[in-house]
Each structure stands twice: as C-alpha cells, then as structure tokens.
Amino acid sequence: MSYTLFLEHLRKNVRLAPEEETQLLSKLQERHIAKKEFLYKEGDIHTGQAFVLSGCLRSYSVDASGIEHILQFAPPGWWIADINSLKNQIPSSLQIDAIENSSLLFLSRTHMEALYASIPMLERFFRLLLENSLITYQKRLLDNLSLSARERYENFCKLYPGLIMELPQKQVAAYIGVTPEFLSKMLNQPRNK
Amino acid sequence: MSYTLFLEHLRKNVRLAPEEETQLLSKLQERHIAKKEFLYKEGDIHTGQAFVLSGCLRSYSVDASGIEHILQFAPPGWWIADINSLKNQIPSSLQIDAIENSSLLFLSRTHMEALYASIPMLERFFRLLLENSLITYQKRLLDNLSLSARERYENFCKLYPGLIMELPQKQVAAYIGVTPEFLSKMLNQPRNK
DNA sequence: TACATCACTTAATCTAGGTTATTTGTAAGC
DNA sequence: GCTTACAAATAACCTAGATTAAGTGATGTA
Numbered sequence: 001m002s003y004t005l006f007l008e009h010l011r012k013n014v015r016l017a018p019e020e021e022t023q024l025l026s027k028l029q030e031r032h033i034a035k036k037e038f039l040y041k042e043g044d045i046h047t048g049q050a051f052v053l054s055g056c057l058r059s060y061s062v063d064a065s066g067i068e069h070i071l072q073f074a075p076p077g078w079w080i081a082d083i084n085s086l087k088n089q090i091p092s093s094l095q096i097d098a099i100e101n102s103s104l105l106f107l108s109r110t111h112m113e114a115l116y117a118s119i120p121m122l123e124r125f126f127r128l129l130l131e132n133s134l135i136t137y138q139k140r141l142l143d144n145l146s147l148s149a150r151e152r153y154e155n156f157c158k159l160y161p162g163l164i165m166e167l168p169q170k171q172v173a174a175y176i177g178v179t180p181e182f183l184s185k186m187l188n189q190p191r192n193k
Numbered sequence: 194m195s196y197t198l199f200l201e202h203l204r205k206n207v208r209l210a211p212e213e214e215t216q217l218l219s220k221l222q223e224r225h226i227a228k229k230e231f232l233y234k235e236g237d238i239h240t241g242q243a244f245v246l247s248g249c250l251r252s253y254s255v256d257a258s259g260i261e262h263i264l265q266f267a268p269p270g271w272w273i274a275d276i277n278s279l280k281n282q283i284p285s286s287l288q289i290d291a292i293e294n295s296s297l298l299f300l301s302r303t304h305m306e307a308l309y310a311s312i313p314m315l316e317r318f319f320r321l322l323l324e325n326s327l328i329t330y331q332k333r334l335l336d337n338l339s340l341s342a343r344e345r346y347e348n349f350c351k352l353y354p355g356l357i358m359e360l361p362q363k364q365v366a367a368y369i370g371v372t373p374e375f376l377s378k379m380l381n382q383p384r385n386k
Numbered sequence: 387t388a389c390a391t392c393a394c395t396t397a398a399t400c401t402a403g404g405t406t407a408t409t410t411g412t413a414a415g416c
Numbered sequence: 417g418c419t420t421a422c423a424a425a426t427a428a429c430c431t432a433g434a435t436t437a438a439g440t441g442a443t444g445t446a
Binding site for chain 2: 433434435436
Binding site for chain 3: 361362377378
C-alpha cells in the first residue's frame, strides 16, 4: 500500500535526510484490521502505536456501569495508542478497535526507541505531535466543563467534519458525553437556546 | 534563590553535560509574583513558560456566564503556560495567576528555540513532560465523562494531596467542575453511594 | 467601633440530561 | 421470504447538580 499519507504527515512537521526517511519507513509494519476487530483490549500492555492509512479506529474506556466513553477517533492521518500503557508498560485501561475496515502502519516500542537514538529529529517530530494533542485535550476538557451538550455537539461537527456523516449517532454520543437517547432527543427538537 | 528543585526535575528526566546544564540555567529568569497577581491574562500572547519554585499558580478560563474553570494548578516543581498561545502565537483564552505569593523560573520562547537547537536532548526532555501531561489530561477527561462529582473530588485529593489542605473550597470546585454550593453540600452530607 | 470582604453554609426551587422501556426502521445473513 | 441484530426515535419518569438568595463567621482595615 502507499506510504504517501505518512510521508506527507512526516514532512509537514520535520525534515529528515532521505536515508533517515528510508530507515524510519523500514520499521513501519503494515496491518489490516477489520471492522469491530480489536487492536488492543483493556488489560493489554501496548507494544506500539498505529498510524491510520484508511478506515477509522477509536479508543475508549468502559466504566463501572458498562457505558463506553470514547477518548479518540483516529481517521486517516492520525496516530492512536494508549500512551500511558505504552510509555509505562502497564495494563491499558482503554480498548482500541476499528469502526470500519482499516489499514494502518504499526510502529513498535522497541523500534521506536532505536529510532529515537539514531534519528534525534524524531524527538522533535513526536514532541510537536504531543503538543498538538495536548492542546486538543485541554480544549476538550474545558469544553466539557463549560459548554452544553448541544454546543459540544456543534464543536464535534467542526472538529471531525467528515466523520459526522458516516458515524452512528451513538458513537458521537459516547464522545461528547451524553446518552444516545438524549442526543436523539436533542437533535429532533431544533429549538435553540 | 536555589535552582536545586529545577535541577532535580531536569535530571530525573534527562542527563545533560555540565556545560549544557549551565547554558540552560543561564536562560532561566527568576521572577516573583504576588498572590492574585497575573502572569498572563486572556488575550495575551504568551512569550514563555514558567517553572514554579515556590507558591502556587493556576491557569483557568472564564466562560460566557463568567464562571471560572481551572485547567491546572501548578505547585512547586510544575510548569505552567498556555501551550496553544505559546506555540501558535495566538491570543490566549486562559488566565494565569498566583493563588499564593510565588517564585518561578521563566523560560522565554526565543531562548527555548535557541536551546532546542544547541541542546538536542532538550527535545527529549520536553517530549517526556508532554507525554506525562497528556496522560494526565486524558485521564481527567475520562474521569469527567464517567465519574460522579464525589468520585472526582476523591481523585483530586489523591492527585494534589498537599494542595487540598490549603486551597479554598471554591478553587477545588472550579477544578472538578461543580459549583461551590454543591461541593459544600456534598462534603457536609457524608452518606455515601 | 464600624463596615467591607471573603469563604463557606443552608435551603428552596429548577432543569439538563439520565433511565427504562417500548416501538420502528433497516440491513445482513441464511 | 424470514429472522436476527442493531440504529434510531419516542415517551414517561427520575436525579445530580445548577441557580438563586439569604445568612454566618472570620479577617481586614479605616
């Protein structure tokens, strides 16, 4: 399959020597994962992170009452993993599965560490990605503290404009933090304010 | 004042050559900031980040109804800044002020960039810090989605065990996402479940 | 002494969003 | 053509937490 999406993503953030790019690409392992299949389950210790080429993955946790809460959607061009499990090698509290048939590039933790040593510029690359993620999560947290369900829904539409079309409503509900029933009610009574 | 807290923090994450440490320290500017004084206000473009030596700062946003929502407390040993404003040089949506008389080490964006170029290991240092932050915010977001106010309060006590003692209740309320009135009621009716 | 200010409490009332349950639509599998 | 399964809609009722408003006590300060 084509690595162009990955290369674009890489070059948007950082400039590597051609042989470094080649070295990096050689460590990426292509994988396919069918709709509803798991990449990792709760309790697994993550062995690497995934860059999505096509399809869509999600990471979520299941609370004490069995309700799913979605932490992240990963459409093409996004990374997904439980960094806490990956970094500290502890059992994950998240599940990661595919919501469509998907293909991805998998980068293992061991390759990752070797690459950090041989291509220092990768430290910067991932630092930049982490900065962006952090900004996103901080904004989302403040939104959850200060906005109504309807406003959070509207923000979601802006953040994932393509996704809103093809995503079952209940997934959106599990992301913005309401029940599917409430979301349905909300969307069908369009009176504002 | 003593830089030992900063050096401990640095060495816990990364090992620099002595001359690199000296170079880094020489870029840190010591500042003092009185209780209730602002480091940055909403609309400011952040020019650097602060490492807290003593006292305590907080970052928060004020929503459309004038209610404060606290994103972060920064007791000694923590960094604080609006990364979105700092990274993208856009007006901040956050306020940062001191909740006690505080002293801090200020690292400007321009020094920061020069340091990244001359001490590549600093990329790793900040990458590691960002990873930790991200883990914390992800956990907090999921807690906000899945836990009750009482459980979030208990988590807060664990996360900032020293702080809970000396912090006005209303600040805690603004962090866990309830009104001060509700927090007071909750703490005074100790029936569980 | 008086009077502001601030942290906190109490209590009555209100509402956004949850819960539970039933129903309908629709697509997939056989 | 029938069945299973899941997404969505609807509705009646319920509750955690918000809102508003008043009141207490401790500290500060003129």
